Amino acid sequence: MRIVCAMSGGVDSSVAAALLHEAGHEVIGVHMKLHESSGSEAGHCCGLDDALDARRVADRLKIPFYVMDLQTAFREAVMNDLVSQYAAGMTPNPCVQCNGVLKFHVLLRRAMSLGAEAIATGHYARTEDGRLFAAADKDKDQSYFLHPVSAEALRKSRFPLGGMTKPEVREHARRFGLVTAEKPESMEVCFIPDDDHARFVREALPELDGAGEIVDEAGKVLGRHDGYFRYTLGQRRGLGLGGGPWFVVAIDAATRRVVVGGEDRLLAHEVEVRGANWFQPAAALRGRELLARVRHRGALAPCTLTADDTHPGHARVRLSAPLRAVTPGQSLVVYDGDEVVFGGLVRRASSAAAPA
Amino acid sequence: MMPWFAIPANPSAAHGLGREAAMAVDRARAQVGGLLGWPAAGVVFTSGASESNATVMSRGRWAVTAVEHPSVRLWGAVTLPVDAQGVLSFDALDAAEGVDGVSVMYGNNETGVVQPVQEVIQRARSRGLRVHVDAAQCPGRLDLAELAGADFVTLSSHKIGGPAGVGALCVPRGGDAAPLIRGASQERGWRAGTHNVLGIVGFGAAAEVVAGEPRVSPALRDALEAGLVALGGEVASEGAPRLPQTSCVAFAGVLAPDLVAALDLAGIAASAGSACASGAARPSAVLAAMGFAGSGVRFSLGCGTTEAEVLAVVRAVERCLPALRENG
Numbered sequence: 001m002r003i004v005c006a007m008s009g010g011v012d013s014s015v016a017a018a019l020l021h022e023a024g025h026e027v028i029g030v031h032m033k034l035h036e037s038s039g040s041e042a043g044h045c046c047g048l049d050d051a052l053d054a055r056r057v058a059d060r061l062k063i064p065f066y067v068m069d070l071q072t073a074f075r076e077a078v079m080n081d082l083v084s085q086y087a088a089g090m091t092p093n094p095c096v097q098c099n100g101v102l103k104f105h106v107l108l109r110r111a112m113s114l115g116a117e118a119i120a121t122g123h124y125a126r127t128e129d130g131r132l133f134a135a136a137d138k139d140k141d142q143s144y145f146l147h148p149v150s151a152e153a154l155r156k157s158r159f160p161l162g163g164m165t166k167p168e169v170r171e172h173a174r175r176f177g178l179v180t181a182e183k184p185e186s187m188e189v190c191f192i193p194d195d196d197h198a199r200f201v202r203e204a205l206p207e208l209d210g211a212g213e214i215v216d217e218a219g220k221v222l223g224r225h226d227g228y229f230r231y232t233l234g235q236r237r238g239l240g241l242g243g244g245p246w247f248v249v250a251i252d253a254a255t256r257r258v259v260v261g262g263e264d265r266l267l268a269h270e271v272e273v274r275g276a277n278w279f280q281p282a283a284a285l286r287g288r289e290l291l292a293r294v295r296h297r298g299a300l301a302p303c304t305l306t307a308d309d310t311h312p313g314h315a316r317v318r319l320s321a322p323l324r325a326v327t328p329g330q331s332l333v334v335y336d337g338d339e340v341v342f343g344g345l346v347r348r349a350s351s352a353a354a355p356a
Numbered sequence: 357m358m359p360w361f362a363i364p365a366n367p368s369a370a371h372g373l374g375r376e377a378a379m380a381v382d383r384a385r386a387q388v389g390g391l392l393g394w395p396a397a398g399v400v401f402t403s404g405a406s407e408s409n410a411t412v413m414s415r416g417r418w419a420v421t422a423v424e425h426p427s428v429r430l431w432g433a434v435t436l437p438v439d440a441q442g443v444l445s446f447d448a449l450d451a452a453e454g455v456d457g458v459s460v461m462y463g464n465n466e467t468g469v470v471q472p473v474q475e476v477i478q479r480a481r482s483r484g485l486r487v488h489v490d491a492a493q494c495p496g497r498l499d500l501a502e503l504a505g506a507d508f509v510t511l512s513s514h515k516i517g518g519p520a521g522v523g524a525l526c527v528p529r530g531g532d533a534a535p536l537i538r539g540a541s542q543e544r545g546w547r548a549g550t551h552n553v554l555g556i557v558g559f560g561a562a563a564e565v566v567a568g569e570p571r572v573s574p575a576l577r578d579a580l581e582a583g584l585v586a587l588g589g590e591v592a593s594e595g596a597p598r599l600p601q602t603s604c605v606a607f608a609g610v611l612a613p614d615l616v617a618a619l620d621l622a623g624i625a626a627s628a629g630s631a632c633a634s635g636a637a638r639p640s641a642v643l644a645a646m647g648f649a650g651s652g653v654r655f656s657l658g659c660g661t662t663e664a665e666v667l668a669v670v671r672a673v674e675r676c677l678p679a680l681r682e683n684g
Contacts, residue, residue: 028621066617113614113683114621115676 009050012122090329100148147343212256234325384560468602518562583670606650
């Protein structure tokens with residue numbers, strides 16, 4: 001089978017390509033050029049070292065290799081989205097957006113245009129017949145980040161590492177003699193290598209930079225902040241307030257206010273979700289006890305799930321045990337055992353359960 | 357070239373091997389000068405066309421056409437627009453103010469379009485401007501007598517079948533050397549540094565071969581284009597005089613880098629835009645300057661290209677197009 005493997009230049013996607021090649025598939029390596037690297041001068045190529053590592057692996061495997069320039073799509077779908085979500089007082093996860101739009105839509109289409117039947121990535125997740133499952137290695141599981149991927153796209157996707165642990169993947173990389181075998185893990189968002197999201201947002205949208213009030217839930221002004229996009233729900237440090245302990249419980253972009261309260265105010269019982277992706281029909285899941293996760297490797301909380309019939313793409317998730325700091329812009333993913341049955345982005349969370 | 361793979365001799369050395377190397381470089385200089393019918397003494401060997409261009413253009417203020425190679429375009433103080441066929445405007449050339457010289461590409465690397473270079477030389481010189489011509493694409497394909505009167509001409513080895521990584525700047529009337537690389541006085545002061553003997557000897561041999569052969573005919577290029585146009589292709593600069601070996605074709609709804617990849621998978625080497633170091637194709641500034649909306653794929657024919665190969669390319673494009681169009 002002709003398969004396009006997205007090769008970032010890291011060890012995971014290198015091994016994914018090598019395993020598929022070993023299994024007899026016609027593997028085509030593609031490195032997605034997504035942005036100019038911050039370390040290089042303007043006009044120079046992005047992530048040259050990573051692209052070169054991917055190229056070296058492809059050469060080692062003797063597979064064709066291409067670099068696709070997806071900078072325009074990435075800027076529009078991921079970088080601009082990140083800024084506008086921060087501007088709206090939310091805390092986005094750009095990797096989720098990149099999976100949903102860039103990897104499993106734009107790249108998938110371009111792979112199909114090269115006559116491929118599927119794409120492969122180095123994600124730690126499993127898929128079968130359009131369904132999505134957590135990886136065997138629960139510490140590495142990345143199914144949480146894949147929730148926007150459609151069942152149709154999953155049918156054309158392969159995750160060769162879904163059944164492996166990281167040490168096993170590195171062992172394969174050594175066995176194949178790949179230059180990426182000992183490459184360290186990158187933990188940051190790829191286009192913000194210093195992990196300073198506030199700097200990135202401020203440079204993209206300077207008008208956001210500006211002081212505002214820190215208030216309690218009754219509206220009493222307790223202090224000042226220097227840009228609400230620097231705060232995230234549940235944050236305790238860096239508030240500079242007396243008394244407390246205070247936690248960020250809401251961010252109101254319209255008034256530029258950061259609202260603080262006691263820790264108990266962070267407990268969410270009900271969550272409104274947008275961008276809902278149903279892996280099974282809503283009716284089939286209605287009333288069933290499922291498990292919700294609101295952060296990568298976060299705790300699983302029992303929940304029930306209801307589609308919002310008046311707003312397409314919206315849903316309500318009721319948590320029978322509350323979760324702390326369910327943050328607007330972050331992902332809420334619902335599992336039935338190992339299987340991802342639903343995913344979306346948090347619109348808002350409320351601490352008191354609304355009447356049924 | 358063969359003997360020089362094994363001999364690490366410096367042509368500037370006084371010993372016998374050094375003298376042999378110096379004579380080999382000297383023969384190559386005559387061979388390259390012979391391409392233009394110009395004296396060998398005016399040939400300066402460089403690491404390639406980009407260095408040749410920079411050597412000339414890093415001094416003074418230059419007017420450049422909008423379809424120059426990036427290594428020329430970046431030095432332009434004034435950019436001369438081109439028409440929809442990619443041919444420069446004489447009006448803009450005559451109106452260019454505040455420049456010391458004009459740089460114009462004889463045959464374009466992306467579209468193959470040929471500029472009226474002799475008229476450019478005459479108009480520019482009548483105003484006292486110096487003229488630089490990037491003719492890297494042209495030996496064996498165009499009449500190099502058209503370059504008479506130019507002050508500087510850039511040539512490239514690998515474009516005529518020689519080894520990559522060597523080029524020449526031809527300076528028929530000499531002038532003040534302005535070396536980018538300073539040190540000793542190799543290349544009459546135009547470029548310091550030990551010669552790339554192996555590359556230069558190969559360049560000379562390629563020049564001699566090209567000079568002795570009939571010029572490439574556009575018949576196969578025309579057959580290729582007829583086949584691609586029948587598949588819905590649009591040829592850039594179709595109505596202008598062009599190099600006989602270069603064809604830039606766009607297909608509506610198809611991204612050039614994807615067609616290039618699909619053809620590569622079929623064993624056919626084509627290119628799109630200009631490549632950057634990571635290998636990603638960038639949108640072509642040349643096509644943008646002519647207002648050509650399509651995403652152009654460049655097909656280059658060699659002197660050994662056959663009719664059967666041209667037909668195979670057309671058939672391969674035909675096989676690739678449905679999936680490209682469906683997912684474009």
